[in-house]
Amino acid sequence: xxxxxxxxxxxxxxxxxxxxxxxxxxxxxxxxxxxxxxxxxxxxxxxxxxxxxxxxxxxxxxxxxxxxxxxxxxxxxxxxxxxxxxxxxxxxxxxxxxxxxxxxxxxxxxxxxxxxxxxxxxxxxxxxxxxxxxxxxxxxxxxxxxxxxxxxxxxxxxxxxxxxxxxxxxxxxxxxxxxxxxxxxxxxxxxxxxxxxxxxxxxxxxxxxxxxxxxx
Amino acid sequence: xxxxxxxxxxxxxxxxxxxxxxxxxxxxxxxxxxxxxxxxxxxxxxxxxxxxxxxxxxxxxxxxxxxxxxxxxxxxxxxxxxxxxxxxxxxxxxxxxxxxxxxxxxxxxxxxxxxxxxxxxxxxxxxxxxxxxxxxxxxxxxxxxxxxxxxxxxxxxxxxxxxxxxxxxxxxxxxxxxxxxxxxxxxxxxxxxxxxxxxxxxxxxxxxxxxxxxxxxxxx
Numbered sequence: 001x002x003x004x005x006x007x008x009x010x011x012x013x014x015x016x017x018x019x020x021x022x023x024x025x026x027x028x029x030x031x032x033x034x035x036x037x038x039x040x041x042x043x044x045x046x047x048x049x050x051x052x053x054x055x056x057x058x059x060x061x062x063x064x065x066x067x068x069x070x071x072x073x074x075x076x077x078x079x080x081x082x083x084x085x086x087x088x089x090x091x092x093x094x095x096x097x098x099x100x101x102x103x104x105x106x107x108x109x110x111x112x113x114x115x116x117x118x119x120x121x122x123x124x125x126x127x128x129x130x131x132x133x134x135x136x137x138x139x140x141x142x143x144x145x146x147x148x149x150x151x152x153x154x155x156x157x158x159x160x161x162x163x164x165x166x167x168x169x170x171x172x173x174x175x176x177x178x179x180x181x182x183x184x185x186x187x188x189x190x191x192x193x194x195x196x197x198x199x200x201x202x203x204x205x206x207x208x209x210x211x212x213x214x215x216x
Numbered sequence: 217x218x219x220x221x222x223x224x225x226x227x228x229x230x231x232x233x234x235x236x237x238x239x240x241x242x243x244x245x246x247x248x249x250x251x252x253x254x255x256x257x258x259x260x261x262x263x264x265x266x267x268x269x270x271x272x273x274x275x276x277x278x279x280x281x282x283x284x285x286x287x288x289x290x291x292x293x294x295x296x297x298x299x300x301x302x303x304x305x306x307x308x309x310x311x312x313x314x315x316x317x318x319x320x321x322x323x324x325x326x327x328x329x330x331x332x333x334x335x336x337x338x339x340x341x342x343x344x345x346x347x348x349x350x351x352x353x354x355x356x357x358x359x360x361x362x363x364x365x366x367x368x369x370x371x372x373x374x375x376x377x378x379x380x381x382x383x384x385x386x387x388x389x390x391x392x393x394x395x396x397x398x399x400x401x402x403x404x405x406x407x408x409x410x411x412x413x414x415x416x417x418x419x420x421x422x423x424x425x426x427x428x429x430x431x432x433x434x435x436x
Contacts, residue, residue, distance in 0.1 A: 063372075063419040064412045065379035068391065072412060075404035079219045157284035164383065171287055178294060185298035188291050192283045199282035 006186055010177045014187075017173025018194050024090055024159040024169060029152045031095025036102020041132075043103060044110040054103075061100035067161050069093050074165045090162035098155050105151065109144030110136055142213045149206035153199050170194060226406045229397055236393035237414055243306070243381070243389060244374040247313035251374075252367065254314065255321030262326055273322065280319025286380055288312045293384040305386035313377045317370050321363075324370075328362040361434060368426035372419050379415070390414055 039058065043051045061069065073093045077084050084092075113136050121131040163172035174191035178184045261273030280288070289312030292303055303311060332355055340350040379391040386392045394411040398404050 060416060063376075063416045065376040065391070065415055067379045067382060068408055068412050068415060071408050072405065075408065079405060153282075157282075160284040160286045161380070163286075171284065171290070175290075183298070184290075184294035185296075188287065188295045192279070192287055192291070195283040195287060196279065200278060203282060 006177065006181050006183055006190075010181065010187075011190065014170060014173045014177060014191060014194065017168055017170040018198075020087075020167065020169040020173075021156065021159050021171075022198070024087070024094060024162065024167070025152070025156040027091040028094030028098050028155045028159065031091065032098025032102050032151070032155065033148070035095065035099035037106050039099060039103040040106020040110065043107040058100040058103050061097050066093070066097055066158055067164060069097060070162055070165055086162070086165045086167045089165065090159070090167050094155055094159060094162070097158070098151060101151050101154070102148065105144050105147045106140070108147075109140035112143045113139045146206050146210040146213075149202060149209075153202055153206075156199060157195065221406060222403055223406055225401060225403065226397075226410050230410075232393050232397065233390060233410065233414060236388065236390035237418060239389040240375060240378045240391075240415075241418060243310055243313070243378045244371060247310045248317060248367070248371045248374050250310070250314040251317035251321050251370070254318035255325055258318060258322035259325035259329065262322070263329070277319045277322050280316055281323070285312065285316040285377055286383060288315050289380055289384060305381060305384045306388070308384055309378065309381040309386055309389075312380075313374050316377070317374055321367065321370055324363055324366040325359075328359050331362055332358050364430060364434075365426070368422070371426075372422055375415070375418055375422065390418075 039054060043054055046054070070090065070093050073089050074086070077089055117139070118131055118135060121135045122128075126134065159169060160171040163169060163175070166172075168176070170191055174187050178187045181187065258273045258276055261269040262277070264270060289309055292311040292315070293305065293308035296303060296308075336354055337350050340354045341347070345353070378389050381389050382391045382395055387396050390411055394407050398407045401407070
């Protein structure tokens, strides 16, 4: 009775935590990408000063530790009378954090499309949005996708930080199991293996795409 | 909003927070220095003829890059205890960050080494330079230029990662000192927003210093 070991139930509990991690990652990547594409297009098309100002504002999110941002958002939401649960706050902070990185990826990818190509498209009678959808998007995608995959995996790994505000994701679930079983090395090993199994295949696909597209 | 902000206690404890900044920079510098040494060793391990060394380095790099840094810090703090190694929060945090950074730096170094054509080293050797002279005068100066900015980036990541010391109970770095003051006063938003500003300033000061050093170093 007093001899607790890691049981199948504990593993199931951690897998449920992994599902929360994936949920956090999904919303963070979705929100971050939508915001990032919007801001990135703005940064690539606005003239000097406004673009620079937007870049400086987004740079704040990349220069302050994510954990501090999470704590701040968690403390700020109740102050202004917004009642949100930890999961929602976590998703919002991760999405904004992701957007700050995604903006730079999108901007660099859009600027990598030669201006002459875009002018040629416009002079063939394509509208601004035609040019964006049919010319810029396919070309920029090849430049930006490997970086974007890296960003998505980064968000997956960074989602572990939200354990601080009480969201029971994979790492927090592992910590709870450790408290019960007193088997830190084994339990952390299992958690690490789960993270690795999610991250490694996707990272490899990213590297493969990068190599393949560089050759073409 | 019926919350009144209290900033005075925060500004009064600014000396404490600035002391925390020093510890933060210290941990970041120390862990980056360790990570550079480990990263070089791992990069050489990957390209070495020895199968064992190559697999060991590959395992280290892939584990370091595909699991969260926080998990690696937990490994150092909670996990190593099972093996009889008991690190305090400071050492565990430094070790965790160094482990994480070394994996990224190893890939940066490997990329840098590949960017220098092997023919240059061969040309140097055929001019009568020794192996050491070739490294010292031909390969390393070029390699250093390539990896300089990625290293400074990694160091800024290390600064941001030091905030994770909170989760293993470190109370001397900037995040830790802030948390200590927070649990005394429950002025979470005020204290952590000042901490955020300080982190921002540390990151920007480091970027600035790195540019200045690069400007001095890479003039020719």
